[in-house]
Amino acid sequence: MGNRFGTDDVLPGEAPARNRDFSDMPPAFIEMGKLDAFRNEAVAYALGIMKAHVPCELHVIGGVTHIFDTFPMPIADRAFEYRSYVISQP
Template identity: 45%
Template sequence: MPMLDDRTTPDPRIEPYALWSYDDSLTAWPAPRGEVADGPAGPATAAPARLRDATGLPACLPPAYIEVGQLDIFRNEDTAYATKLSRAGVPVEFHLHPGVPHEFDSIAFDSDVARRAIADRIRVLRSI
Protein backbone atom coordinates (compact mmCIF):
# COMPACT_ATOMS: atom_id res chain seq x y z
CA MET A 1 0.00 0.00 0.00
CA PRO A 2 1.91 3.05 -1.16
CA MET A 3 1.75 6.78 -0.65
CA LEU A 4 -0.35 7.47 2.41
CA ASP A 5 1.62 10.42 3.78
CA ASP A 6 3.00 13.33 1.77
CA ARG A 7 4.99 14.46 4.81
CA THR A 8 7.24 11.39 4.96
CA THR A 9 10.81 11.92 6.11
CA PRO A 10 13.41 9.94 4.13
CA ASP A 11 14.95 7.02 5.97
CA PRO A 12 18.65 6.72 5.06
CA ARG A 13 18.62 3.00 5.92
CA ILE A 14 15.97 2.30 3.28
CA GLU A 15 17.06 4.76 0.60
CA PRO A 16 19.83 2.57 -0.90
CA TYR A 17 17.25 -0.20 -1.58
CA ALA A 18 14.45 2.04 -2.80
CA LEU A 19 13.09 1.13 -6.20
CA TRP A 20 10.49 3.86 -5.77
CA SER A 21 12.43 6.80 -4.37
CA TYR A 22 11.48 9.65 -2.07
CA ASP A 23 11.93 11.96 -5.08
CA ASP A 24 9.47 9.80 -7.02
CA SER A 25 6.90 10.37 -4.29
CA LEU A 26 7.52 14.13 -4.25
CA THR A 27 6.93 14.16 -7.99
CA ALA A 28 3.83 11.96 -7.77
CA TRP A 29 1.94 13.65 -4.92
CA PRO A 30 0.63 16.66 -6.87
CA ALA A 31 -0.93 14.40 -9.53
CA PRO A 32 -3.93 13.08 -7.54
CA ARG A 33 -4.20 16.04 -5.17
CA GLY A 34 -3.63 19.10 -7.28
CA GLU A 35 -2.02 22.22 -5.91
CA VAL A 36 -5.03 23.04 -3.70
CA ALA A 37 -4.28 20.15 -1.36
CA ASP A 38 -0.59 21.00 -0.89
CA GLY A 39 0.76 22.04 2.47
CA PRO A 40 0.11 21.12 6.07
CA ALA A 41 -3.41 22.54 6.03
CA GLY A 42 -4.55 20.13 3.34
CA PRO A 43 -7.51 17.87 4.12
CA ALA A 44 -7.27 14.24 5.26
CA THR A 45 -8.79 13.26 1.93
CA ALA A 46 -5.64 14.57 0.22
CA ALA A 47 -3.47 12.00 1.99
CA PRO A 48 -4.94 9.29 4.26
CA ALA A 49 -2.22 9.71 6.89
CA ARG A 50 -3.44 13.27 7.53
CA LEU A 51 -6.44 11.79 9.32
CA ARG A 52 -5.80 12.78 12.94
CA ASP A 53 -8.40 10.56 14.56
CA ALA A 54 -9.94 7.49 12.96
CA THR A 55 -12.56 7.14 15.70
CA GLY A 56 -15.98 6.76 14.15
CA LEU A 57 -14.63 5.19 10.99
CA PRO A 58 -15.23 1.56 12.00
CA ALA A 59 -18.90 1.88 11.19
CA CYS A 60 -18.26 3.10 7.65
CA LEU A 61 -15.03 1.31 6.71
CA PRO A 62 -14.54 -2.27 5.65
CA PRO A 63 -11.66 -4.15 7.26
CA ALA A 64 -8.29 -2.88 6.05
CA TYR A 65 -5.66 -5.06 4.40
CA ILE A 66 -2.26 -3.37 4.45
CA GLU A 67 1.03 -4.87 3.37
CA VAL A 68 4.45 -3.38 2.76
CA GLY A 69 8.02 -4.50 2.32
CA GLN A 70 10.55 -3.86 5.07
CA LEU A 71 12.79 -2.01 2.56
CA ASP A 72 9.96 0.02 1.03
CA ILE A 73 9.98 3.79 1.55
CA PHE A 74 6.28 3.50 2.46
CA ARG A 75 6.99 1.17 5.40
CA ASN A 76 6.77 3.74 8.20
CA GLU A 77 3.67 5.51 6.90
CA ASP A 78 1.86 2.23 6.22
CA THR A 79 2.73 0.91 9.68
CA ALA A 80 1.55 4.15 11.31
CA TYR A 81 -1.71 4.13 9.32
CA ALA A 82 -2.44 0.50 10.21
CA THR A 83 -1.86 1.35 13.86
CA LYS A 84 -4.09 4.44 13.66
CA LEU A 85 -6.94 2.46 12.13
CA SER A 86 -6.53 -0.41 14.59
CA ARG A 87 -6.57 1.93 17.60
CA ALA A 88 -9.87 3.32 16.32
CA GLY A 89 -11.40 -0.14 16.16
CA VAL A 90 -11.13 -0.70 12.41
CA PRO A 91 -10.27 -4.36 11.74
CA VAL A 92 -6.78 -4.40 10.19
CA GLU A 93 -4.77 -7.21 8.69
CA PHE A 94 -1.19 -5.95 8.40
CA HIS A 95 1.81 -7.65 6.81
CA LEU A 96 5.39 -6.36 6.97
CA HIS A 97 7.33 -8.51 4.54
CA PRO A 98 10.93 -8.83 5.79
CA GLY A 99 13.86 -7.92 3.59
CA VAL A 100 11.95 -6.85 0.48
CA PRO A 101 11.59 -3.52 -1.36
CA HIS A 102 8.64 -1.87 -3.06
CA GLU A 103 7.20 -4.00 -5.90
CA PHE A 104 8.93 -7.14 -4.60
CA ASP A 105 6.07 -9.25 -5.91
CA SER A 106 6.58 -7.97 -9.46
CA ILE A 107 10.35 -8.23 -9.41
CA ALA A 108 10.65 -11.65 -7.82
CA PHE A 109 7.15 -12.96 -8.48
CA ASP A 110 8.22 -16.57 -7.99
CA SER A 111 9.86 -15.99 -4.59
CA ASP A 112 8.37 -17.47 -1.43
CA VAL A 113 7.52 -14.04 -0.02
CA ALA A 114 5.76 -12.98 -3.24
CA ARG A 115 3.76 -16.21 -3.38
CA ARG A 116 2.68 -15.75 0.26
CA ALA A 117 1.70 -12.13 -0.38
CA ILE A 118 -0.33 -13.01 -3.46
CA ALA A 119 -2.02 -15.91 -1.66
CA ASP A 120 -2.97 -13.54 1.18
CA ARG A 121 -4.42 -11.01 -1.27
CA ILE A 122 -6.47 -13.68 -2.98
CA ARG A 123 -7.69 -15.02 0.38
CA VAL A 124 -8.80 -11.55 1.46
CA LEU A 125 -10.50 -10.77 -1.84
CA ARG A 126 -12.38 -14.06 -1.77
CA SER A 127 -13.66 -13.27 1.72
CA ILE A 128 -15.37 -10.07 0.58
Protein backbone atom coordinates in the same frame (compact mmCIF):
# COMPACT_ATOMS: atom_id res chain seq x y z
CA MET B 1 0.21 15.46 -5.33
CA GLY B 2 2.57 17.69 -7.26
CA ASN B 3 3.46 20.91 -5.48
CA ARG B 4 0.96 20.06 -2.70
CA PHE B 5 3.29 17.26 -1.45
CA GLY B 6 4.11 17.82 2.24
CA THR B 7 1.65 20.70 2.63
CA ASP B 8 -1.66 21.03 4.43
CA ASP B 9 -3.36 21.07 1.01
CA VAL B 10 -2.98 17.28 0.71
CA LEU B 11 -6.38 15.64 1.19
CA PRO B 12 -6.86 12.97 3.91
CA GLY B 13 -7.48 10.29 1.29
CA GLU B 14 -4.20 11.15 -0.43
CA ALA B 15 -2.13 10.76 2.74
CA PRO B 16 -4.32 8.70 5.08
CA ALA B 17 -1.73 8.40 7.86
CA ARG B 18 -2.21 12.13 8.50
CA ASN B 19 -5.82 11.59 9.61
CA ARG B 20 -6.63 12.34 13.22
CA ASP B 21 -9.90 10.40 13.27
CA PHE B 22 -9.93 6.92 11.75
CA SER B 23 -13.32 5.82 13.08
CA ASP B 24 -15.06 6.20 9.72
CA MET B 25 -12.41 4.35 7.75
CA PRO B 26 -13.29 1.04 6.09
CA PRO B 27 -11.65 -2.23 7.19
CA ALA B 28 -8.13 -2.48 5.82
CA PHE B 29 -5.56 -5.01 4.69
CA ILE B 30 -2.15 -3.32 4.67
CA GLU B 31 0.92 -5.06 3.34
CA MET B 32 4.38 -3.71 2.63
CA GLY B 33 7.99 -4.73 2.62
CA LYS B 34 10.17 -3.96 5.61
CA LEU B 35 12.48 -2.05 3.26
CA ASP B 36 9.62 -0.06 1.69
CA ALA B 37 10.16 3.71 1.74
CA PHE B 38 6.50 4.10 2.80
CA ARG B 39 6.70 1.51 5.61
CA ASN B 40 6.51 3.91 8.55
CA GLU B 41 3.58 5.81 7.08
CA ALA B 42 1.74 2.56 6.35
CA VAL B 43 2.33 1.28 9.89
CA ALA B 44 1.16 4.61 11.36
CA TYR B 45 -1.99 4.38 9.25
CA ALA B 46 -2.64 0.80 10.40
CA LEU B 47 -2.14 1.77 14.04
CA GLY B 48 -4.57 4.68 13.67
CA ILE B 49 -7.18 2.34 12.24
CA MET B 50 -6.61 -0.25 14.96
CA LYS B 51 -6.81 2.36 17.75
CA ALA B 52 -10.20 3.39 16.32
CA HIS B 53 -11.31 -0.26 16.59
CA VAL B 54 -11.67 -0.57 12.82
CA PRO B 55 -10.74 -4.05 11.55
CA CYS B 56 -7.22 -3.99 10.14
CA GLU B 57 -4.72 -6.65 9.14
CA LEU B 58 -1.11 -5.45 8.89
CA HIS B 59 1.71 -7.36 7.20
CA VAL B 60 5.31 -6.12 7.15
CA ILE B 61 7.28 -8.56 5.05
CA GLY B 62 10.96 -8.76 5.92
CA GLY B 63 13.74 -8.34 3.41
CA VAL B 64 11.70 -6.85 0.57
CA THR B 65 11.09 -3.37 -0.88
CA HIS B 66 8.17 -1.48 -2.37
CA ILE B 67 6.43 -3.38 -5.21
CA PHE B 68 8.18 -6.61 -4.16
CA ASP B 69 5.15 -8.53 -5.38
CA THR B 70 5.91 -7.63 -8.99
CA PHE B 71 9.08 -9.72 -8.96
CA PRO B 72 9.11 -13.48 -9.52
CA MET B 73 10.04 -14.84 -6.10
CA PRO B 74 8.41 -17.24 -3.65
CA ILE B 75 7.60 -14.58 -1.03
CA ALA B 76 5.71 -12.57 -3.64
CA ASP B 77 3.73 -15.65 -4.64
CA ARG B 78 2.82 -16.39 -1.01
CA ALA B 79 1.83 -12.77 -0.37
CA PHE B 80 -0.39 -12.77 -3.46
CA GLU B 81 -2.03 -16.04 -2.43
CA TYR B 82 -2.80 -14.78 1.07
CA ARG B 83 -3.99 -11.38 -0.18
CA SER B 84 -6.31 -13.15 -2.63
CA TYR B 85 -7.63 -15.32 0.19
CA VAL B 86 -8.38 -12.30 2.39
CA ILE B 87 -10.10 -10.41 -0.41
CA SER B 88 -12.30 -13.41 -1.21
CA GLN B 89 -13.69 -13.67 2.33
CA PRO B 90 -17.25 -12.41 2.85
